[in-house]
Amino acid sequence: MSRRSLITTGAAGALGSAALAAPAIAQSAPKIQWRCTSSFPKSLDTIYGGATDLATFVREATDGNFDIQVFAAGEIVPGLQAADAVMNGTVQMCHTAAYYYVGKDPTWALGATVPFGLNARGMHAWLNYGGGNDLLNEYFNPQGLHYIQGGNTGTQMGGWFRKEIKTVADLNGVKMRIAGLAGQVMGKLGVVPQQVAGGDIYPALERGTIDAAEWIGPYDDEKLGFVKVAPFYYYPGWWEGNLALNFFINNEQWNSLPKNYQSLLSTAAKASTLEMLSEYDYKNPAALNRLVAAGAQLRPFPQDVMNASFAAAQEVYKGINATNAPFKKIYDSMVEFRAQTYLWQQVAEYTFDTFMMLRQRDGSLKPQNG
Structure with a gap:
């Protein structure tokens, strides 16, 4: 069919x-x-x-x-x-x-x-x-x-950076293309958020107008050629x-x-x-392999960056909720469900996925010959 x-x-x-x-x-x-x-x-x-x-x-x-x-x-x-x-x-x-x-x-x-x-x-x-x-x-x-x-799109990548990010301090002054409320959160960590349409990101990175950019994930990021101008490829895109x-x-x-x-x-x-x-x-798995082969340096965001970002996000939400009733009404509904769904996914999805990822790491998931 x-x-x-x-x-x-x-x-x-x-x-x-x-x-x-x-x-x-x-x-x-x-x-x-x-x-x-x-x-x-x-x-x-x-x-x-x-x-x-x-x-x-x-x-x-x-x-x-x-x-x-x-x-x-x-x-x-x-x-x-x-x-x-x-x-x-x-x-x-x-x-x-x-x-x-x-x-x-x-x-x-x-x-x-x-x-x-x-x-x-x-x-x-x-x-x-x-x-x-x-x-x-x-x-x-x-x-x-x-x-x-x-x-x-599913969970997105954390974006492309010209320089390696080892601590929260390394984000200070970085001009980054980032969309939505993530720009406000990143702003609390010293990032200078930029709103740039997808088709304009590469030239902005190439000219140095911006220092970093997030888009979606390997398949689209490969098409846009970011690996040529910003080699450090971070994950996860906690804002998405x-x-x-x-x-x-x-x-x-x-x-x-x-x-x-x-x-x-x-x-x-x-x-x-x-x-x-x-x-x-x-399409993303094969694209990720190609990007690494082309020189992408895959990096997880350091734990202190993740923790600082989460704390900054809660500050942003607290400020918006205090003055914006429509936002609070919808956000509260989403957050109430968020606690429930992650509890359920932890019980079944996460346990299964973690086991299978460990088998992927030790090579057990490769096709068997004979």
Whole structure:
């Protein structure tokens, strides 16, 4: 069965089972054309592909009646203006990462990821079953936006540095491209955070405009060539235990859709989320090996950096919670679930994964010959 057959067959069946009369079909599957602007360039095929996958799923499930055209960053608006283009009606929807817009309000970050938050499985569970989607739409709807998750990268790497980081003191004065609330946390450790779109990171590193940069992980980082200009490759990206990408849909456009199209969009977005996470999980291991062969010096963040970062993050949250009621409401919901999910994952997932990682280290997981 092809990767798209389940959603295509299921959605088409749902549309076709209601009635066979032409007028009924026309009412249930009207011809609609939308534009979706992405925050990402086409060269980053996996993350950009979250939008093209959704468009393909929807187009195939409606026999082309619901056609969503996807435009790369810069083709309609710059990548970091995607949400604004939806709010002002330039396009019907966008594919982006909500934390790009923390300059509007830090609450936006909770639709993507926050430092020392959830991993991908925890994020999916909280959004879909823990009330996260409803809380986020309670916040975004009055701003003219409907929020739907549209991808996840999994836990990200900690980024590329020109110089080795041995202690917290080594971070002082480092100009680093870093997104979301992580910039505020890093700022407490002496880092000078920079907001730079994905396609502009390499030239900024090459020119020395920035000293370090985080993006996603090995597969995309290899494509962007960071190993050529900043050899020290750190992990983990504690500010991105997951990254939930998302679709923002103009709220008026969303409300005008037939209910079956709303359902199809939501289902297609879930499918594109699984596609993206699966693709990264498949492609990152080989890319990491290639990067190390190309000269990347793999380093874990020192424990004192991790501890200082966690403490700084709690200071940031305390300050925001004291003055921002919408943030606190959503954050408290996420944090309550965070304690539960990590307890459960520690019991089963972590124990199994640790055992298997030890077997990987001693070579026991290699294919057996004969």
